[in-house]
Amino acid sequence: MAASRVDVEEIRGQLEDCLSKLGFEVYPLKVGWYNSLLPPSLRLAYPDDSLAMVVLSTPSMFEQAFLPFLEERGCQGLSDPIDQCVKHCVTSAVSQCFPGQEVDVRYDYELLPSRKPKFLAQTAAHVSGAAFYYQQSDVRDQPWAEKKIFGVCVHPRFGGWFAIRALLVFGGVMVGSEMEQPVPPDCVPSREGRIQLLEAFNFHWQDWRYRDIIRPVQTYSQKQKDYFSTLPAKRFDLLKTWGLIPKNKNTQ
Numbered sequence: 001m002a003a004s005r006v007d008v009e010e011i012r013g014q015l016e017d018c019l020s021k022l023g024f025e026v027y028p029l030k031v032g033w034y035n036s037l038l039p040p041s042l043r044l045a046y047p048d049d050s051l052a053m054v055v056l057s058t059p060s061m062f063e064q065a066f067l068p069f070l071e072e073r074g075c076q077g078l079s080d081p082i083d084q085c086v087k088h089c090v091t092s093a094v095s096q097c098f099p100g101q102e103v104d105v106r107y108d109y110e111l112l113p114s115r116k117p118k119f120l121a122q123t124a125a126h127v128s129g130a131a132f133y134y135q136q137s138d139v140r141d142q143p144w145a146e147k148k149i150f151g152v153c154v155h156p157r158f159g160g161w162f163a164i165r166a167l168l169v170f171g172g173v174m175v176g177s178e179m180e181q182p183v184p185p186d187c188v189p190s191r192e193g194r195i196q197l198l199e200a201f202n203f204h205w206q207d208w209r210y211r212d213i214i215r216p217v218q219t220y221s222q223k224q225k226d227y228f229s230t231l232p233a234k235r236f237d238l239l240k241t242w243g244l245i246p247k248n249k250n251t252q
Contacts, residue, residue: 003051003173003174003175007173008028008051008175008179011028011051011053011097011098011170011173012026012027012028012053014097014098015053015055015093015094015097015168017097018092018093018096018097019055019089019090019093021064022061022064022065022089023057023058023059023060023061023062023063023064023065024055024056024057024058024061024065024089024090024165025055025056025058025130026053026054026055026056027053027054027056027125027128027129027130028051028052028053028128028179029051029052029053029054029124029127029128029181030048030049030050030051030052030175030179030181031044031046031047031048031049031050031051031052031169032047032048032049032050033127033128033181034052034119034120034123034124034127035048037123037127038120038123041116042116042120044119044169046104046169046171047174049174049175049176050169050170050171050173050174050175051169051170051173051174051175052124052167052168052169052170053167053168053170054121054124054125054128054130054164054166054167054168055090055164055165055166055167055168056125056130056131056155056162056163056164056165057086057162057163057165058158058161058162058218059158059161059162059218059219059220059221059224060218062220062221062223062224062227063221063223063224065085065089066081066082066085067244069084069085069088069089070085070239070244070245071244073088074244074245075236075239075245080109080232081235081236081239083107083109086107086165086166087107090105090107090165090166090168091105094168098170101170101172102170102171102172103168103169103170103171104168104169104171105166105167105168106118106119106166106167106168106169107165107166108121108163108164108165108166118167119167121164121165121167122151122152122153122164124164124167125153125164125184126153126184127181128182128184129181129182129183129184129185130155130164130184131153131154131155131156131162131164131184132153132154132156132184132185132186132187132188133151133152133153133184134151134152134153134154134188134194134197134198135149135151136148136149136151136198138151138194139191139194139195139198140191141191142195143195149198149202150198150201150202151198152197152198152201152210154187154188154197154213154214155187155216156184156185156187156214157216157217157218158216158217158218158219159187159211159212159213159214159215159216159219160201160208160210160211160212160213160216161211161216161218161219161220187213187214188213188214193213196213197210197213200213206229208225226238
């Protein structure tokens with residue numbers, strides 16, 4: 001099935017109608033843009049012209065989707081509650097918008113049998129134009145010598161106060177040259193700013209500093225900060241204190 005540019009915007013619009021009110025954003029990309037940056041072992045096994053969508057969560061997702069999800073459904077088993085919520089929201093949107101259509105949904109927390117991630121979230125966000133992926137190679141005359149420095153994405157509106165949650169590949173939808181690859185907004189253009197960002201992310205990530213590398217339009221609420229500042233093993237206990245998990249529920 002071939003898709004025109006109008007069809008791409010229609011598909012994106014359908015997803016956004018379901019997901020934006022829950023605090024998510026959706027950005028289209030072509031599989032070829034993503035695959036061109038990766039070695040064969042990490043590429044998606046789809047034609048270059050296949051349509052994909054990357055799904056981000058914004059700061060409002062916590063209050064608009066996560067807390068209501070827990071109040072209505074609670075946690076099932078011992079998997080991460082945020083992951084459960086995201087999966088519920090995305091699969092519900094796909095089922096509602098594209099019934100019977102082939103959609104390969106991959107989540108940021110999923111691994112292949114090889115233990116490699118099912119998709120590289122930051123690469124997908126970068127090529128879709130959603131967020132700029134700043135890496136060690138983006139710094140001229142880098143000061144770290146041979147030290148490995150991990151990269152990080154910056155959103156043009158939320159800075160670092162967001163997360164890349166899922167990639168949807170529409171295996172039967174092909175798009176042509178009319179879909180042009182966007183350039184992600186370069187929010188941190190200076191060498192000094194990029195050094196500050198990467199050092200804050202790599203060496204001081206616990207204090208949230210890197211997330212404020214630009215002035216964000218919205219940040220995580222205090223309740224959300226409390227949740228993500230809590231060690232994963234202790235988060236069920238925190239949710240109990242909030243009354244979102246029965247105190248007698250076994251979470252060991």
